[in-house]
Amino acid sequence: MTRLLFLVLSLALSLICSAQTNPTKLIVPGAQWRDTDGNVIDARGGGVVQSNGSFYWVGGTVGSRVGTVVYSSPDLVTWTNHGSVFASGMGRPKFVFSETTGLWQIVGQIGRQFAVLSSANILGPYSQVGTPISPFGVNFTDFGLFQDTDGQAYVLYSADHNNLVVSQLTLDRTNLTKVMHQFSGVGLESPAMFKDGNTYYVIGSHKSAFMTNNNVVYSAQSLTGPWSVQSYIAPMGTRTWNSQSTFALTIQGSQTTTHLYLGDRWVYPDLPNSTYVWLPMTINQVTKGVQAVWNDAFSINVETGVVTTPKATKYEAEAGKVTGSASVASCTTCSGNQLVTGIGATSTLTISNVAGRGEPQWVSFHYINTDGLFGDLTLTDNQTLALVKQRNATVSLNGGTPMPLAQYDTNAGIVMSVPLQMNLTQGSGNAITIASIDRQAAGDLDYILVY
Numbered sequence: 193m194t195r196l197l198f199l200v201l202s203l204a205l206s207l208i209c210s211a212q213t214n215p216t217k218l219i220v221p222g223a224q225w226r227d228t229d230g231n232v233i234d235a236r237g238g239g240v241v242q243s244n245g246s247f248y249w250v251g252g253t254v255g256s257r258v259g260t261v262v263y264s265s266p267d268l269v270t271w272t273n274h275g276s277v278f279a280s281g282m283g284r285p286k287f288v289f290s291e292t293t294g295l296w297q298i299v300g301q302i303g304r305q306f307a308v309l310s311s312a313n314i315l316g317p318y319s320q321v322g323t324p325i326s327p328f329g330v331n332f333t334d335f336g337l338f339q340d341t342d343g344q345a346y347v348l349y350s351a352d353h354n355n356l357v358v359s360q361l362t363l364d365r366t367n368l369t370k371v372m373h374q375f376s377g378v379g380l381e382s383p384a385m386f387k388d389g390n391t392y393y394v395i396g397s398h399k400s401a402f403m404t405n406n407n408v409v410y411s412a413q414s415l416t417g418p419w420s421v422q423s424y425i426a427p428m429g430t431r432t433w434n435s436q437s438t439f440a441l442t443i444q445g446s447q448t449t450t451h452l453y454l455g456d457r458w459v460y461p462d463l464p465n466s467t468y469v470w471l472p473m474t475i476n477q478v479t480k481g482v483q484a485v486w487n488d489a490f491s492i493n494v495e496t497g498v499v500t501t502p503k504a505t506k507y508e509a510e511a512g513k514v515t516g517s518a519s520v521a522s523c524t525t526c527s528g529n530q531l532v533t534g535i536g537a538t539s540t541l542t543i544s545n546v547a548g549r550g551e552p553q554w555v556s557f558h559y560i561n562t563d564g565l566f567g568d569l570t571l572t573d574n575q576t577l578a579l580v581k582q583r584n585a586t587v588s589l590n591g592g593t594p595m596p597l598a599q600y601d602t603n604a605g606i607v608m609s610v611p612l613q614m615n616l617t618q619g620s621g622n623a624i625t626i627a628s629i630d631r632q633a634a635g636d637l638d639y640i641l642v643y
C-alpha cells in the first residue's frame with residue numbers, strides 16, 4: 193500500500209518534472225544558426241515545406257550570392273545541409289510539389305523573370321525547366337509562394353516594382369495562368385502568404401533596401417478579394433523585430449495549428465552575419481489582425497503544433513555595477529522603469545550573481561539603440577550605406593575573452609533583444625560584463641534573461 197502510494201506519487205512527480213523541463217530544441221531568433229556539420233546556415237530569402245515527416249528549407253546563399261541550397265530537418269531546429277542544387281543565382285527560391293507530374297519544383301526569380309527548377313527528388317539533382325519567363329510581360333521581382341489546401345499554388349511578386357500581384361500557377365507549376373489580385377500602387381517586397389481557416393493573409397515589407405521596416409499584412413476571404421487595409425504585423429518601431437518577411441509556414445498539429453513567420457535579418461554590408469527571425473504568429477479572429485510574437489527562444493512540437501517557451505531568470509541592468517561614465521537612467525518603457533546608458537570601452541556594466549547550470553545557455557540582452565531612425569522611408573542603396581544601424585557591444589563572462597554582441601537599431605523607447613550562447617558555470621557566482629568596441633557606445637541595457 194505504502195509502496196504503491198510511493199510509486200503513484202513518484203510517477204506524478206516525474207510527470208510534473210518532465211512538464212516543467214525546459215525544451216532543449218530551441219528556435220532562437222537572431223542567433224547564428226548552425227547546421228549538423230557546425231557551419232552557419234546560409235539560406236536567405238527562402239521557404240520551407242513539410243513532406244513525409246521532414247522539413248525542407250531552400251534558400252539563397254549570401255556568402256557567394258549565387259547558390260541555391262537545400263537543408264532538411266525533422267524538427268525545424270536540427271538542419272542537415274544537402275548542398276547547392278543550382279549555381280546560377282535564383283532569388284527568393286521556394287519549393288512546390290506538382291501532384292500531376294510527381295516532380296519537385298524550386299521556383300523563384302532569375303534576373304527579373306520567373307524561373308523553375310525541377311527534380312524527381314526534393315534533394316535534387318535539379319535541372320532548369322525551359323528559360324526564365326516574363327509573366328504577363330512584367331518585371332518580376334520579390335518572389336513569394338503559397339500552396340492552398342485544395343492543391344492550387346500561387347506566386348506573389350512585385351510587378352514593375354510598384355504592384356504586388358498574386359497569380360495562380362499551372363498544375364505542373366511551370367507557368368502562371370491568371371492574376372488573382374493586384375495590390376496596385378503598393379510597393380511591397382518579400383511577400384508571404386498563408387491561410388487560417390477560410391481566411392487568406394498576405395504579408396509584405398516596404399522597400400527600404402537592406403534596412404528593415406514595419407512589415408504589413410492584408411486579409412481576405414477569397415484570393416480575388418476584397419482585401420483588407422494594411423495593418424502591421426509587429427509593434428510599430430520594432431521594424432518587424434528587425435527582420436523582413438520571406439515565408440509563412442503552417443504547422444497543422446494534432447492539437448493546434450501554428451503559423452510561423454519566417455524572416456531574414458539582413459546585416460548590411462556584412463551580409464554573412466545576417467540571421468533568421470522565425471516567430472509564432474497570433475491571429476485576432478475578429479479583426480483578422482496578425483502579430484508575429486517575439487520570443488527570445490521557443491520550441492515548436494511539430495507533431496502537436498504546440499509552441500513552448502523556456503523558463504528564464506531576469507536580471508535588471510540597473511541592479512548591476514557600473515564603471516566609468518556608464519550610469520542608470522530612467523526609461524518609462526523599460527522593465528523597472530530604468531536602464532543603464534553610456535556603456536563603452538572603459539564604461540562597463542557588470543551583472544553579478546548570475547545563476548548557471550554548467551552547460552551552454554542562451555542569454556538574451558534587452559537593449560535600446562536609437563540610431564538610424566528612418567521609419568519606413570524608401571532608401572537608395574547609398575543612403576543605406578550612410579546609415580549607422582548597429583552598435584557593437586561586447587560581453588565577457590567571468591573575466592573571459594569578450595564576445596561580440598550586435599545591437600541593431602531599435603527606436604526611441606523600443607526595447608529589443610539579442611541572444612548570445614554562454615557557458616555559465618554551475619552555481620550562482622557568474623559575472624557578466626558588458627562593454628563596447630563601438631566608437632560611440634553600446635546600446636542602453638534594460639535587462640538580461642538567462643534561459
Ligand SMILES: *[C@@H]1O[C@H](CO)[C@@H](O)[C@H](O)[C@H]1NC(C)=O
Pocket residue numbers: 243244294314
Ligand atoms: C513524400 O512521398 C510522396 C509519395 O511517395 C512522394 O511523391 C514525395 O516526393 C515524398 N516527399 C519527399 C520530400 O520526398
Ligand SMILES: *[C@@H]1O[C@H](CO)[C@@H](O)[C@H](O)[C@H]1NC(C)=O
Pocket residue numbers: 304329330331352
Ligand atoms: C523592367 O525594368 C527595366 C529596368 O529597370 C526597365 O528598363 C523596363 O522598362 C521595365 N519593364 C517594364 C515592363 O516595366
Ligand SMILES: *[C@@H]1O[C@H](CO)[C@@H](O)[C@H](O)[C@H]1NC(C)=O
Pocket residue numbers: 322325367368369370
Ligand atoms: C505561359 O503561359 C502564357 C499564358 O498565360 C503563355 O502565353 C506562355 O506561352 C506560357 N509560357 C510557357 C513557357 O509555357
Ligand SMILES: *[C@@H]1O[C@H](CO)[C@@H](O)[C@H](O)[C@H]1NC(C)=O
Pocket residue numbers: 574575578
Ligand atoms: C548617392 O548616389 C548618387 C549617384 O551615385 C550621388 O549623386 C549622391 O551624391 C549619393 N548620395 C550620397 C548621400 O552619398
Ligand SMILES: *[C@@H]1O[C@H](CO)[C@@H](O)[C@H](O)[C@H]1NC(C)=O
Pocket residue numbers: 462464465596597598
Ligand atoms: C560578423 O562576422 C564576422 C566573420 O565574418 C565575425 O568575425 C564577427 O564576429 C561577426 N559579428 C558579429 C557581431 O557577430
Ligand SMILES: *[C@@H]1O[C@H](CO)[C@@H](O)[C@H](O)[C@H]1NC(C)=O
Pocket residue numbers: 552613614615
Ligand atoms: C561552451 O562549451 C562548449 C563545450 O561544452 C564549447 O564547444 C563551446 O565552444 C563553448 N562556448 C563558448 C561561447 O565558450
Ligand SMILES: *[C@@H]1O[C@H](CO)[C@@H](O)[C@H](O)[C@H]1NC(C)=O
Pocket residue numbers: 462580582583584629630631632
Ligand atoms: C559595428 O561592427 C560592424 C561590423 O560587424 C561594423 O561594420 C560597424 O562599423 C561597427 N559600428 C561601429 C559604430 O563601430
